[in-house]
Amino acid sequence: MKKILLWILAGSAVCAQHSISPPVVGAFHDSTGSLQRVIGVPGNFVLAEAGISNVLSAAFSTSAGLAKTDAEVLVFNASAQIINRFQVAAGPALFAFDQSGAPALAYFASKLFRLAGSSLIPVGWTGDAVSIASIGPQSATMIVREGRELQTLQISLPSGSVDSQTPLSDIATPVLLFSNGSLLFTRDGAIIVRDPSGVERKLSTPIRVASFESMAGEWVTVREAFSSRVFALRIGPQNLDLYQLPEVTP
Amino acid sequence: MIARLAFIAALLQLGASAQLQLFQYIGTVETPVTGGINAGTAAPGDTLDIVFAVRNTGLAAATVQTINVAGYEFQLSAQPLLPSVLATQHEALFTIAFSPTTPGLYSAVITVNTTSLTITASAIPAALLSFGGTQLPAGATADFGQIQWGASIAKAFTLSNPNSIAVTVGAISVSGAAFQGPVGIAAPLLIPAGGSTTFQIFFAPAASGQATATLSIDQRTFQLTGLGLVPPLPQGAIIVNSQTAASAQQLSVTIALASVSQVSGNGTLTLAFEPATGLPDDPAIQFLSGPLRKASVSITAGDSFARIDGQPNMAFQTGTTAGTLVFMLTLPNSSDQFTLPIAPAPVSVTSSSGDMTAGVLDVNVAGFDNTYSISELSFTFYDNSSKVIQPGVITVNAASQFRGYFAATQAGGMFTLLATFPFTGNSGTVAGVDVQIANSVGTITTQRIAF
Numbered sequence: 001m002k003k004i005l006l007w008i009l010a011g012s013a014v015c016a017q018h019s020i021s022p023p024v025v026g027a028f029h030d031s032t033g034s035l036q037r038v039i040g041v042p043g044n045f046v047l048a049e050a051g052i053s054n055v056l057s058a059a060f061s062t063s064a065g066l067a068k069t070d071a072e073v074l075v076f077n078a079s080a081q082i083i084n085r086f087q088v089a090a091g092p093a094l095f096a097f098d099q100s101g102a103p104a105l106a107y108f109a110s111k112l113f114r115l116a117g118s119s120l121i122p123v124g125w126t127g128d129a130v131s132i133a134s135i136g137p138q139s140a141t142m143i144v145r146e147g148r149e150l151q152t153l154q155i156s157l158p159s160g161s162v163d164s165q166t167p168l169s170d171i172a173t174p175v176l177l178f179s180n181g182s183l184l185f186t187r188d189g190a191i192i193v194r195d196p197s198g199v200e201r202k203l204s205t206p207i208r209v210a211s212f213e214s215m216a217g218e219w220v221t222v223r224e225a226f227s228s229r230v231f232a233l234r235i236g237p238q239n240l241d242l243y244q245l246p247e248v249t250p
Numbered sequence: 251m252i253a254r255l256a257f258i259a260a261l262l263q264l265g266a267s268a269q270l271q272l273f274q275y276i277g278t279v280e281t282p283v284t285g286g287i288n289a290g291t292a293a294p295g296d297t298l299d300i301v302f303a304v305r306n307t308g309l310a311a312a313t314v315q316t317i318n319v320a321g322y323e324f325q326l327s328a329q330p331l332l333p334s335v336l337a338t339q340h341e342a343l344f345t346i347a348f349s350p351t352t353p354g355l356y357s358a359v360i361t362v363n364t365t366s367l368t369i370t371a372s373a374i375p376a377a378l379l380s381f382g383g384t385q386l387p388a389g390a391t392a393d394f395g396q397i398q399w400g401a402s403i404a405k406a407f408t409l410s411n412p413n414s415i416a417v418t419v420g421a422i423s424v425s426g427a428a429f430q431g432p433v434g435i436a437a438p439l440l441i442p443a444g445g446s447t448t449f450q451i452f453f454a455p456a457a458s459g460q461a462t463a464t465l466s467i468d469q470r471t472f473q474l475t476g477l478g479l480v481p482p483l484p485q486g487a488i489i490v491n492s493q494t495a496a497s498a499q500q501l502s503v504t505i506a507l508a509s510v511s512q513v514s515g516n517g518t519l520t521l522a523f524e525p526a527t528g529l530p531d532d533p534a535i536q537f538l539s540g541p542l543r544k545a546s547v548s549i550t551a552g553d554s555f556a557r558i559d560g561q562p563n564m565a566f567q568t569g570t571t572a573g574t575l576v577f578m579l580t581l582p583n584s585s586d587q588f589t590l591p592i593a594p595a596p597v598s599v600t601s602s603s604g605d606m607t608a609g610v611l612d613v614n615v616a617g618f619d620n621t622y623s624i625s626e627l628s629f630t631f632y633d634n635s636s637k638v639i640q641p642g643v644i645t646v647n648a649a650s651q652f653r654g655y656f657a658a659t660q661a662g663g664m665f666t667l668l669a670t671f672p673f674t675g676n677s678g679t680v681a682g683v684d685v686q687i688a689n690s691v692g693t694i695t696t697q698r699i700a701f
Contacts, residue, residue: 018627018669020651022661023600023616039661041600041618043498044570046534046661229539243500244538244565 026216027065027080029055030248031228035067037080038215038245042234045245050080056092057108060216061101066115068093068108073120075103086120096134097214099179104134112140114157124160127153131177131212143168143177150175176212176220184212184220184235191222191242193235203240207231269308270336272362275301275343286368289348293376293470294412296388298348299327300369304362305341312336314363321358323350324369349387353413375413377441379465379472381405386472392465394429394453394476400512401481402454407432409439409467410446417441419467426463428455429474483515483549484508486556488577488588491563495590497570497620497663498598500538502563503588505547505556505579517547517581519558521566525573526594529622532662535569547579568592570618570663594621596692604683604701611671613683613699618663621690622656625649628686629669632698633679643686644671 025038027050035052038045052074058067065076073093075084093108103115112123112132128145135141140155150168155161176184181196186209190202210225215232222231222242234241272283280303292298306312314334319326328345336342350356350373357370378385381392382405397403411417419439424431435449455461455478463474485508492501505519521543523535536542540559549556558564568575572594579586599617606612613629627646631639646669655665673680682698 018646018648018651018667020648020655021666021668022659023664023666039664040534041498041570041598041616041664043500044534044567044618044662044664246534246536246542246567247539249541 024078024216025232026060026062026214026219026221027058027076028060028213028215028221028230028245029058029067030230032248034248035080036248038219038232040232042241043243045232045243047246047248052080052082057094057213059095059097059214061097061103061214062217063101064097064103065216066093066095066097066103066106068095068106073106073108075115084118088120094129094132095214096132096140096179098134098137105132105140107132107142112142112155112160114140123155123157125155125162130173131175133177133179133181135179135181139163141177141181143175143183145173152177174209174211176214184233191233191240193240201240203233203242205242207242269306269310269312270314270362271305271307272367273303273305273341275303283367286370289346289369289371291372291374292348292350293378293388294350294352294373295378295385296349296376296470298371298388300346300348300371301343302346302360303341303343304336306336306338309338311338314342316361316363317344318361319346319358319369320361321356321369323356323373324348324358324371375411375415375417376468376470377409377411377417377419377446379467379470380408380410388470388472391473391475392451394451394474396477396479397453397455398481398512399455399457399478402452403476404433404450404452406448406450407465408446408448409435409441411441411443414443416443416445422449422465422467424451424463424465424474426461426474428461428476428478429453429463432465481512482583483513483517483581484511485584486517486547486549486579486581486586488519488579488586490577490588490590495568495575495592497568497572497592497595498600498618499568500565501568502565503558503577504563505558507549507554507556509554511549511553512551513549514551515549515582517549517556517579519545519547519564520578520580521545522576522578523569523571523573524576525571526621529571529573532569532571532573533660534567534662534664535571535575536567538565538567547581549581570620570661571622572620592620594691596694597624597687597689599685599687599694599696602685602696602699604699606680606701609672609674611673611680611683611701613669613671613685614666615669615685615687615696615699616664616666617687618665619652619656619687619689620663622652622663623649623690624652624665624687625690626686626688626693627667627669628688629671630684630686631680632682632684634681636681639680 022039025040027037033055035050035055036047054069055067063078067074070090073086077083089109096105098104106113107129110126112125113120129142131143133141142153152166154164171185183194190204194200208225210223213221215221218235220233222233230245232243273280289300327347330342334342348371353373353375422437431451432449453476458478458480465472486505489504545559547556575590577588597619601616603614627648629644682700685696
């Protein structure tokens with residue numbers, strides 16, 4: 001078998017295809033509400049307007065994106081082209097993608113929805129969510145605020161029922177929940193990633209974080225409180241690296 | 251009535267028509283001259299100015315033909331053009347200066363037209379004041395020159411006694427906000443005959459503009475003056491937090507001031523990029539806040555570092571193109587330039603991945619080439635035993651494709667390469683691939699990319 005493979009690879013030397021393009025990091029909405037595609041490598045970024053304005057919330061995976069304007073939920077492909085849109089209530093939103101990066105969940109107006117094909121289907125759960133994640137076609141996990149405490153809920157998507165509820169006593173907002181169960185939050189002047197086993201990695205930073213949003217892949221949008229500065233956090237296998245994104249000037 | 255007539259008769263009447271009458275000004279007060287005048291005292295070296303007015307009190311015009319003064323140490327220092335015709339109730343002023351050189355009692359005769367009167371004055375022993383080697387008469391001005399406000403300058407004064415007897419300085423003081431002193435002297439002070447003493451006065455303006463004060467030595471006063479200037483902004487120096495910059499870095503720039511600024515001011519900091527020969531500009535080379543390559547600089551009194559767009563420092567990107575970043579600081583009265591070279595470098599790979607789907611091996615490499623000169627790609631596939639899968643290195647000349655890409659992109663030297671290799675067979679045999687990328691500087695090899 002190895003000989004067969006070798007022969008094929010030798011043949012592919014002639015036939016190998018390659019394409020070259022700018023490296024796309026992801027997308028985020030800037031302080032003016034415009035959706036910006038981020039082209040770059042760690043330490044070097046340029047922004048490209050996606051032509052979408054009035055964006056209140058946005059999240060991207062490596063293969064798709066979701067954004068919320070005042071009146072719509074927009075669904076994007078990997079090229080930030082709108083492929084679907086839903087008329088919905090006003091206000092910001094939270095989004096989640098499945099393991100493959102496909103749009104999976106949306107939360108706005110205190111309600112949870114799942115995206116299935118070209119449909120936005122109410123899940124039947126209401127509450128005060130601060131981060132949501134898809135952990136499978138049948139269930140979602142969420143961090144919700146109950147009074148002054150945060151709780152982790154596991155929700156059955158078909159029924160909207162709460163399958164489990166766990167207090168999350170040692171962290172506070174802002175927090176971002178990943179589909180693998182990892183958490184991103186801040187504590188004592190550091191950005192912390194806690195994996196599902198409880199192991200934490202820290203990045204000390206002087207900035208005061210207002211919010212986290214998924215920018216795509218290993219990148220997270222980090223907004224600074226009381227500022228228009230936006231940062232890109234790279235959650236690498238070993239390190240956490242924080243970079244400032246160019247500021248959009250009118 | 252009798253008393254009034256007597257008073258009028260006592261007035262010095264000038265001219266046959268008795269229309270011209272003489273008055274003495276003491277300050278702004280006009281006093282009729284009724285006979286001989288005691289003008290007062292002056293120290294040797296000082297000048298006592300005695301101001302008179304000749305007024306026409308008649309109903310018709312009268313003419314002042316001549317004004318003369320005859321007497322040692324007296325002289326006419328100011329007078330009208332003569333002859334001077336005075337309309338009714340009009341007057342002409344003249345001044346007689348008494349400038350004694352030695353102590354004693356002096357007199358002189360003043361003659362207006364044909365009428366004369368006697369004036370007397372005394373020269374009393376006193377210390378002489380000198381400033382900068384020049385003797386100052388009472389009322390004279392000592393000019394301290396100009397200095398920046400916030401600074402201080404001391405000037406020396408000398409009191410000397412040229413008399414044959416000792417003199418006493420009973421009081422000496424300075425009044426005026428910008429001047430302090432005297433320092434080095436305390437009154438009362440006895441200065442022996444032929445002796446002298448020196449003291450200092452400080453000029454320390456707290457604001458810009460002309461400042462004045464008065465130096466009083468007993469009954470004599472002297473004017474002190476100086477000009478406070480707005481101090482310049484201190485020189486600024488551009489400091490970048492790395493002296494050995496490379497591509498794809500986010501660094502920050504600060505502006506250190508040569509000294510703590512005493513004033514507020516504004517300037518600009520610009521960033522320019524001079525790409526290496528044959529390379530284009532790089533849009534990623536920019537400040538990360540505000541306008542891309544221009545930032546405002548502000549300095550507040552008390553600052554030792556300038557603020558850039560309101561922040562203590564400004565982050566910027568070095569881009570992914572070889573060349574030189576040039577920072578230029580412009581302040582109202584100084585400038586500074588800082589150059590940050592970005593050397594040509596081998597290709598840098600920032601991420602890579604391998605993906606295997608049915609019949610296809612995808613190799614994805616992201617990174618940058620700051621020379622825009624990628625020429626050759628080499629792929630070496632390995633099996634699970636880390637043995638090279640024959641035929642070994644698969645080389646692709648990608649120079650023209652990369653040239654075309656770099657010419658069209660707005661992403662500087664950044665790129666993502668997706669190389670696809672069709673295959674058939676047992677995909678589980680292929681464990682990883684090494685990718686070599688060559689540019690004009692050298693060749694790099696990625697870490698083993700796993701499938």
